[in-house]
Amino acid sequence: SQTIHQWPATLVQPVGSPLSLECTVEGTSNPNLYWYRQAAGRGLQLLFYSVGIGQISSEVPQNLSASRPQDRQFILSSKKLLLSDSGFYLCAWNVHGGTSHNEQFFGPGTRLTVL
Amino acid sequence: GQQLNQSPQSMFIQEGEDVSMNCTSSSIFNTWLWYKQDPGEGPVLLIALYKAGELTSNGRLTAQFGITRKDSFLNISASIPSDVGIYFCAGQHSGGSNYKLTFGKGTLLTVNP
Numbered sequence: 001s002q003t004i005h006q007w008p009a010t011l012v013q014p015v016g017s018p019l020s021l022e023c024t025v026e027g028t029s030n031p032n033l034y035w036y037r038q039a040a041g042r043g044l045q046l047l048f049y050s051v052g053i054g055q056i057s058s059e060v061p062q063n064l065s066a067s068r069p070q071d072r073q074f075i076l077s078s079k080k081l082l083l084s085d086s087g088f089y090l091c092a093w094n095v096h097g098g099t100s101h102n103e104q105f106f107g108p109g110t111r112l113t114v115l
Numbered sequence: 116g117q118q119l120n121q122s123p124q125s126m127f128i129q130e131g132e133d134v135s136m137n138c139t140s141s142s143i144f145n146t147w148l149w150y151k152q153d154p155g156e157g158p159v160l161l162i163a164l165y166k167a168g169e170l171t172s173n174g175r176l177t178a179q180f181g182i183t184r185k186d187s188f189l190n191i192s193a194s195i196p197s198d199v200g201i202y203f204c205a206g207q208h209s210g211g212s213n214y215k216l217t218f219g220k221g222t223l224l225t226v227n228p
Contacts, residue, residue, distance in 0.1 A: 032214050042201055042221040044158075049214055090157050094214075102146040102207040104216060106157030 002027035006091050006107040013114055019064075019078040021110050023091030026072065031093040033074040034104060035066055038088040050074060086114045121204050121219030128194055129227050136222040137188040138204035146207040147180050147187035148216065153200045161202075162189070194226050 003026045013019060025031055035047040046059045048066035056066050063082060067075045074091060091107040121138045128134060138147070146165055150158035162173050164180035164187060171178055177190045187206070191198055204219040 042223070044203065044218045046215060051214060092157075102216065103148060103160055103163050104205075105160060106150075109155070109157045111155070 002093075002105070004091060004093055004105060004107040006089075006110050008110060009108065010111045011113070013081050013112065015083055015114055016080050019076070019081050019085070019112070021076040021089055021091075021112075023074040023076075023107055024072055025093045028072070028093070028095065030071060031095065033068065034092040034094075035074065035076050036090040036092065036106075038090060038109075040087075044090070048076070081114045083114050086112055088112075119204055119206060119217055119219040121222060123222055124220070125223040125225070127225045127227065130194060130196060132194050134191040134194055134198070134224060135188060136202060136204075136224075137186060138206070138219045139186040140206065140208075140217075141185070142208060143184040144187075144206035144208055144217075145184075147178070148205040149176075149178050149187070149189045150203045150205065151200050152203065152221075158203055191224075194224075196226050196228050199224055199226050 005024050007022055032051050034049045036044045037047055038044050049057050050068045053068055053071055063078055065077050089110045089112055092104040094104045119138045119140050148163050149161045151161050152158040161176055162171050162178040164171055167180055167184045168182050169180040175192045180187055187204055201221040201223050203221045205216040207216055
């Protein structure tokens with residue numbers, strides 16, 4: 001069965017510090033991968049998605065970036081965090097193609113607090 | 116971008132009551148999905164709908180893909196305290212990218228025991 005991992009689970013960082021959040025998926029190959037941010041107030045904002053190694057699409061211009069160095073690894077980064085970067089970051093995956101390709105499955109999330 | 120109107124924003128109900136929430140869009144969707152998010156966790160997929168008019172159940176949950184393909188509803192029967200959480204609808208827009216979903220803003224459900 002497939003599983004998705006995110007770490008760290010929680011993170012407190014000062015303004016201006018760098019960020020690296022990691023997401024890995026097990027039990028599948030060539031998944032589509034997604035990064036979402038969820039601010040207090042619940043809505044899910046799509047930040048980046050990737051359909052393959054090295055392929056990144058950005059949805060919202062900001063000081064975050066994403067990379068996919070391996071098939072089942074997705075990394076969210078920032079060189080300098082802003083207060084507004086605080087939130088709950090969720091990684092998700094879905095099958096590349098197939099009848100259920102729209103079904104996204106989420107990781108446990110990382111709670112980021114920028115002080 | 117595309118937006119989904121999800122209502123109600125929040126609900127306070129007594130244990131045992133039935134619950135209904137819905138999502139509407141001004142454009143056609145190919146897929147409707149319903150998720151539940153517990154506090155501090157990632158959303159979990161409850162039901163996926165792929166055909167207009169489709170009615171699908173998962174235990175006490177029932178969801179339908181509207182005939183017009185512009186709406187969907189989720190019903191929860193005989194609510195219990197563990198039903199507490201945020202429920203999201205999500206859809207894949209007809210003619211849009213095959214890789215992205217549009218999410219509603221969620222319905223916060225509180226169940227009083």
